[in-house]
Amino acid sequence: MKLQEYHAKSLLQAAGLPVPAWSLAATPAEARTAAQAYLSDGAGQVVIKAQVLVGGRGKAGGVKLVGSAEEAEAAAAAILALTLKGIPVRRLLVGPAADIEHEYYLGAVLDRDARRILVMGSAEGGVEIEDVAASRPESIVRVHAHPHLGLLDHQARGLAFALGLGAQRQAFASIAQGLVACLLTNDADLVEVNPLGLVRAADGSTSLACLDAKITLDDSALVRHPALEAMRDLDEEDPTDLQARREGINFIKLEGDIGCIVNGAGLAMTTMDLVKLYGGRPANFLDIGGGARHEQVAAAMRLILEDPGVRAILVNIFGGITRGDEVAAGLVEARAQQSRSVPMVVRIVGTRAAEAATILREARFETAATLDEAAQKAVAAAVAP
Amino acid sequence: MSILVGRDTRLVVQGITGREGSFHASQCLDYGTAVVAGVTPGKGGQQALEGRVPVFDTVAQAVAETGADTSLIFVPAAGAPDAVLEAADAGIATIFCITERIPALDMLKVVPIVEAAGARLIGPNCPGATTVGQAKVGIIPGTIHRPGRVGLVSRSGTLTYEVVQALTDARIGQSTCVGIGGDPIVGSTFVDVLELFRDDPETEAIVLIGEIGGDAEERAAAFVAEHLRGKPMAAFIAGRTAPEGKRMGHAGAIISGAAGTAAGKIAALEAAGVRVADSPTRIPQLLMEAGLKPD
Numbered sequence: 034m035k036l037q038e039y040h041a042k043s044l045l046q047a048a049g050l051p052v053p054a055w056s057l058a059a060t061p062a063e064a065r066t067a068a069q070a071y072l073s074d075g076a077g078q079v080v081i082k083a084q085v086l087v088g089g090r091g092k093a094g095g096v097k098l099v100g101s102a103e104e105a106e107a108a109a110a111a112i113l114a115l116t117l118k119g120i121p122v123r124r125l126l127v128g129p130a131a132d133i134e135h136e137y138y139l140g141a142v143l144d145r146d147a148r149r150i151l152v153m154g155s156a157e158g159g160v161e162i163e164d165v166a167a168s169r170p171e172s173i174v175r176v177h178a179h180p181h182l183g184l185l186d187h188q189a190r191g192l193a194f195a196l197g198l199g200a201q202r203q204a205f206a207s208i209a210q211g212l213v214a215c216l217l218t219n220d221a222d223l224v225e226v227n228p229l230g231l232v233r234a235a236d237g238s239t240s241l242a243c244l245d246a247k248i249t250l251d252d253s254a255l256v257r258h259p260a261l262e263a264m265r266d267l268d269e270e271d272p273t274d275l276q277a278r279r280e281g282i283n284f285i286k287l288e289g290d291i292g293c294i295v296n297g298a299g300l301a302m303t304t305m306d307l308v309k310l311y312g313g314r315p316a317n318f319l320d321i322g323g324g325a326r327h328e329q330v331a332a333a334m335r336l337i338l339e340d341p342g343v344r345a346i347l348v349n350i351f352g353g354i355t356r357g358d359e360v361a362a363g364l365v366e367a368r369a370q371q372s373r374s375v376p377m378v379v380r381i382v383g384t385r386a387a388e389a390a391t392i393l394r395e396a397r398f399e400t401a402a403t404l405d406e407a408a409q410k411a412v413a414a415a416v417a418p
Numbered sequence: 419m420s421i422l423v424g425r426d427t428r429l430v431v432q433g434i435t436g437r438e439g440s441f442h443a444s445q446c447l448d449y450g451t452a453v454v455a456g457v458t459p460g461k462g463g464q465q466a467l468e469g470r471v472p473v474f475d476t477v478a479q480a481v482a483e484t485g486a487d488t489s490l491i492f493v494p495a496a497g498a499p500d501a502v503l504e505a506a507d508a509g510i511a512t513i514f515c516i517t518e519r520i521p522a523l524d525m526l527k528v529v530p531i532v533e534a535a536g537a538r539l540i541g542p543n544c545p546g547a548t549t550v551g552q553a554k555v556g557i558i559p560g561t562i563h564r565p566g567r568v569g570l571v572s573r574s575g576t577l578t579y580e581v582v583q584a585l586t587d588a589r590i591g592q593s594t595c596v597g598i599g600g601d602p603i604v605g606s607t608f609v610d611v612l613e614l615f616r617d618d619p620e621t622e623a624i625v626l627i628g629e630i631g632g633d634a635e636e637r638a639a640a641f642v643a644e645h646l647r648g649k650p651m652a653a654f655i656a657g658r659t660a661p662e663g664k665r666m667g668h669a670g671a672i673i674s675g676a677a678g679t680a681a682g683k684i685a686a687l688e689a690a691g692v693r694v695a696d697s698p699t700r701i702p703q704l705l706m707e708a709g710l711k712p713d
Contacts, residue, residue: 143522145602145632148529180526220521222602253495254521287661298600299574299629302656307697309659318660323518323575324438351576351583353545353557354438354516383559383579404580405699 034250037084039126040264041246045226048215050208052243053232055128057084061110067127068105075235076129081108084124085117086269088161093117098130120269131244136228137196137205138162141178141212143222143251149177150213152184156196158228184213201231204241219261220254223247273336280332282321289314291415292337292346292375294330296321296355304349307404313412316343323354330363331370338372347411348379349404350389357381357389365396376414380407420549420594420621421569421614422512422540423451423488427553430455430477430486430510432493432501434466438516439492442557443467446490449554455480477508490546490555491515498542499524506535513605514555515541525603532605539605545575545597558582558595566591566713568705569615571608572627573600573634577656581627581698588702591713593621600629608638616645623650623710625701626692630657631678639686650708651692652701655680 036044039057046052056067058081068079083095090096095117097108105127115122136159144151155173157165166173174195178184189206198205208229216224225247232242255262267275277284283298287305291313295301298320305315317337321329337343350360360381368377380401381389393400401407429446433439434456444467447453455474456466462475474480477489489505491498491514498517505513513532520542532539540547546556550563562579564586572578578597585592596611598604608626615621624646628635635655642651658680684694693704706712 143526143602146634146637148526148603150526180523180530217523220523222522251522253519254523256496257521285661295576297574297576299572299577299627299656300580302629302660303577303580303654303698305660306656306658310696315659351579353559353576353579354442355576382583383562383576403699405697 034252034255034265035086036248036250036264037086037124037266038082038246039084041248042243044215044219044248045211045243045246048211048218050211050215050226050243051241052246053128053131055126058109058125058127059123061106061113064109064125064127065102065106068099069102071127071129072102074129077132078130079105080128080130081105081112082126083112083115083117083122084126085120085122086266087118087120090117095122123268131230131232131242133228133230133244134233134239135231137231138165138227139209139212139229140223140225140227141216144177147177149180150216152176152178152188152192152209152213154192154196154209162225162227178213183217184210201239201241208241208243219248220251220258221248222251223249273339277336280329280336282319282329282333282336284336285318286340287315287317289316290342290344291411292316292319292340292343294319294321294333294337294346294348296323296325296350296352296360300349300351304347304404304408307408308347308412311408311412313408313415316340321355325355325360327359327363327366330360331367334364334367334371338375343375345411345415346375346377347407348377348381349407350381350383352381352383352385355384357383357385358392361389361392364398365392368396376417378407378410378414380404420552421611421618422547422549422594422596423553423555424549425552427488427555428452428454428484428486429488429490429553429555430457430480430484431471432457432477432489432491432505434458434471434473434492435461436492440466442492443471443490445560446554446556447471449560451553451555454484455486477504477510481508481510486510488512488555489514491517493517495519495521499528502528502539503531506532506537511537513537513539514544514546515539515605516544516546516557517541518543520601522601522603525601529603529605540596541599541604543601544599544604545578547594547596549594550592556597558597562586563595564589564591567593567620567622568625568710569593569618569621569623570595570625570627571611571615572597573608573629574627574656575600577627577698581625581654581701584699585625585702589713590702590705590710593618602632608634609641612638612641612646616649623705623708625705626651626653626687628653628655628683630655630660630680630683633678635683636686639690639692642687642692643690647691650705650710652704652708653687653692653694654698654701655683655687655694
């Protein structure tokens with residue numbers, strides 16, 4: 034689950050990292066009030082940023098710098114009228130603009146292959162780190178944090194030296210350690226500060242500050258973090274995705290017309306691949322999970338039929354932990370409640386396949402023996418007039 | 419004995435009295451696996467699976483009483499990391515964790531401890547392993563195999579069954595089939611299992627089933643190029659049609675930018691001399707072309 038910038042900043046702050054003050058605004062008037070407060074407090078300029086879970090906000094006009102309360106109100110109105118990559122802007126972050134001397138990059142991410150937490154730093158911050166990695170990979174310094182001990186003192190120091198931090202070395206090292214602690218505490222798989230700014234205060238002194246933040250949480254761990262689950266932005270979520278999650282189904286909507294119901298993620302992807310191989314277009318990725326009960330099967334069917342573009346349904350179940358007869362019973366139940374009639378091809382093999390076959394035969398379902406046959410039949414059904 | 423599990427395996431099932439645990443432990447037993455013990459804290463002294471398997475409160479007791487050397491875990495996600503560590507603590511040599519949805523950071527912490535204990539962890543979120551005709555430790559349906567000389571390693575669960583079925587239908591038998599799990603952090607990698615197959619005299623050819631995301635397949639390809647040249651091999655990569663930036667169920671299966679794409683993995687495997695199929699059912703033919711002799 035991706036967090037909005039303001040949520041990510043609040044988690045960084047809780048981990049002891051330096052984050053400049055901010056306010057949240059949902060209307061131009063609120064933005065004006067917040068901006069006025071920062072300007073009266075001595076800020077030369079105020080930054081207004083759209084809070085949406087898409088990249089490239091700045092380029093799309095979602096970030097503006099203003100010098101007065103009036104300008105703040107006008108800029109806020111303009112940004113709130115935007116739709117960025119399909120997402121209408123509903124909230125704004127308002128804060129004092131930083132006087133930036135230099136921009137660094139700092140990130141911590143789960144490194145699956147090394148089975149460690151990878152901490153990356155670069156003196157070339159403020160731009161997409163993927164671009165830096167492609168053009169100047171040597172400018173990114175990498176170090177692995179220990180899964181039990183976090184980022185060790187000497188590792189954090191080493192990172193600061195490698196990035197050429199002078200007077201701010203100590204501050205940088207504690208930020209790097211706090212970043213890893215933040216990842217560990219919140220079960221995040223990514224915590225990124227970009228830019229980490231070296232900023233100048235009105236008195237001319239400089240310090241480090243987290244000017245933007247990105248955090249992605251491990252969905253499997255949300256059960257033990259109810260406060261983080263509450264940060265989920267329901268406004269930005271597709272209602273179908275939301276419904277799928279509540280039913281315990283992995284569902285991703287695609288562009289095609291053949292709905293797929295499969296058990297297991299690898300087999301679900303393979304089913305999509307074969308639909309395509311035989312000339313069809315999958316309407317979705319759908320994994321009913323291991324050990325699915327008949328209620329989940331019925332829910333999966335409802336989700337698929339909500340898409341008016343679906344012209345055929347392919348059910349592919351290879352029972353291991355999932356029992357074929359449960360799925361067959363679920364299909365019978367789902368078809369009885371079905372809102373519209375769509376041709377369906379069912380293939381159930383593996384655990385309790387014989388019992389499933391009996392149920393399907395009695396209910397007169399169209400069946401297939403192999404995945405290739407099922408995919409071909411579904412493609413034929415979808416193109417039939 | 420092929421690899422990981424076999425005739426000599428003495429299995430303890432952690433979580434044997436639960437819905438999944440009891441169902442699948444009984445399937446393992448019926449297959450012929452020596453299921454010597456079960457563990458459910460608080461149910462020690464009872465009998466599971468209609469009196470066929472004694473239940474203990476702790477893995478240590480089960481090991482002391484029955485000589486169990488392999489563990490199969492069905493404990494729910496909240497308790498599964500501890501169950502793995504309990505098995506390692508009790509001196510279990512090979513631990514299979516079937517449980518899905520374990521937080522990645524839990525496994526990040528568990529894996530180094532298991533390694534330090536000298537144990538081998540397969541999974542989590544995996545279907546286990548079956549050495550055909552000898553022992554089934556996990557949830558791969560026992561009926562789909564045929565004994566033979568092809569070793570199979572996979573990151574997926576049900577897709578593994580699909581490929582095993584395709585091999586059996588083509589009258590190509592298997593030595594051991596292993597699912598390593600689809601999570602970002604797993605105890606054993608493709609390379610770990612390929613090493614075992616390389617040293618196994620009963621495995622003459624190898625099938626690798628991968629999917630989009632990460633670079634485990636690329637690493638496997640590098641190992642194959644260096645250590646398995648000449649062994650007949652075929653592969654299948656799921657997710658050719660998956661859109662970028664979407665997590666396809668498996669926490670691991672995500673394409674980000676150019677990294678982790680099916681095309682990149684297929685190219686790496688082909689460069690290492692592995693034939694890559696566009697449908698699971700075409701794997702048998704590719705194995706024959708690679709030099710596998712019919713049974």
